[in-house]
Amino acid sequence: MSYRSSIDLHCHSTASDGELEPEALIDLAHRRGIKTLALTDHDSIAGIASAKAQARQYNLQLISGVEISVSWEKQVVHILALGFETDNLILQQGLNAQQQGRRERGKRMGLKLEQFGIEKAYQRTCEYAGGDLLSRTHFAHLLVECGYASNTRQVFKNFLIRGKPGYVSNSWADLSSVLGWIKAAGGVAVIAHPARYRLTRTKLRRLFAEFKDLGGGGLEVVSGSHSRDEILQMAHFSQHHGFYATAGSDYHGPKHTWLELGAIPPLPPHCRPLYNEAGDRLFTHSQAT
Numbered sequence: 001m002s003y004r005s006s007i008d009l010h011c012h013s014t015a016s017d018g019e020l021e022p023e024a025l026i027d028l029a030h031r032r033g034i035k036t037l038a039l040t041d042h043d044s045i046a047g048i049a050s051a052k053a054q055a056r057q058y059n060l061q062l063i064s065g066v067e068i069s070v071s072w073e074k075q076v077v078h079i080l081a082l083g084f085e086t087d088n089l090i091l092q093q094g095l096n097a098q099q100q101g102r103r104e105r106g107k108r109m110g111l112k113l114e115q116f117g118i119e120k121a122y123q124r125t126c127e128y129a130g131g132d133l134l135s136r137t138h139f140a141h142l143l144v145e146c147g148y149a150s151n152t153r154q155v156f157k158n159f160l161i162r163g164k165p166g167y168v169s170n171s172w173a174d175l176s177s178v179l180g181w182i183k184a185a186g187g188v189a190v191i192a193h194p195a196r197y198r199l200t201r202t203k204l205r206r207l208f209a210e211f212k213d214l215g216g217g218g219l220e221v222v223s224g225s226h227s228r229d230e231i232l233q234m235a236h237f238s239q240h241h242g243f244y245a246t247a248g249s250d251y252h253g254p255k256h257t258w259l260e261l262g263a264i265p266p267l268p269p270h271c272r273p274l275y276n277e278a279g280d281r282l283f284t285h286s287q288a289t
């Protein structure tokens with residue numbers, strides 16, 4: 001069954017590892033009947049201005065967003081920031097540091113892949129990525145192009161995850177710093193695709209408690225990478241821990257096998273949506289203490 005939602009709070013453009021330029025992403029959102037969209041590129045807000053300008057033409061509400069990589073208990077956890085002021089210097093400085101970390105990780109990945117026999121891996125990946133933001137997805141595309149695998153999923157499995165020849169670990173910002181940046185910019189923090197980390201119940205509970213203490217506001221209950229059961233489980237956790245709930249496709253572009261933009265089921269009943277049907281945000285920081 002294919003769903004159509006008028007609100008999608010998680011997607012990517014060419015400002016990170018998505019395939020569509022921000023304007024083209026907005027055109028698609030409009031064609032798909034989306035009224036409220038958050039552009040949430042990895043560690044970058046570079047696509048928001050042009051997305052916002054394009055959204056204005058359609059009367060589509062574009063919510064500022066970014067998906068920030070966080071190191072938490074030896075795991076990488078993704079935190080979505082939504083509805084912040086894009087000109088906030090604290091957030092911008094934090095994201096710049098993340099981007100620098102990505103470039104340094106990229107150089108180390110490039111060296112490993114060059115040792116593996118892939119010539120000029122770093123340089124070619126930078127050319128492919130085009131902008132400032134380097135993601136493992138960009139390396140995956142290079143490896144597919146070089147014939148090491150038939151699709152990016154296969155590349156991740158054989159090269160880019162822990163223990164494989166192209167993998168290097170990286171130290172991302174910690175949870176407390178990231179929530180500080182988001183709060184400084186007036187945004188709300190949401191744990192992205194919480195079921196994807198495969199955490200034990202105990203660890204998940206610890207993550208939720210810590211996140212809540214630091215002023216975190218929401219859980220991404222509906223995600224393109226959640227199964228039906230995981231959606232119900234996360235809906236339960238969001239109620240239990242007093243979090244708002246969000247829904248996002250995590251759309252990356254037409255070539256990805258992920259979900260279509262906006263093709264997400266509704267939030268289960270009893271969830272408290274972070275944005276209502278009219279696109280108003282219901283979380284304020286005064287509630288979070």
Ligand code: AMP
Binds near residue numbers: 017135137153252
């Ligand atoms: P990075 O943040 O640079 O480490 O890259 C993470 C990104 O790689 C994710 O946001 C996904 O877009 C992509 N990714 C992670 N795992 C896979 C996978 N198994 N198959 C395809 N893409 C993946």
Ligand code: MN
Binds near residue numbers: 012042137
């Ligand atoms: Mn991605």
Ligand code: MN
Binds near residue numbers: 067078192193
């Ligand atoms: Mn993610």
Ligand code: MN
Binds near residue numbers: 010011012067250
């Ligand atoms: Mn994402």
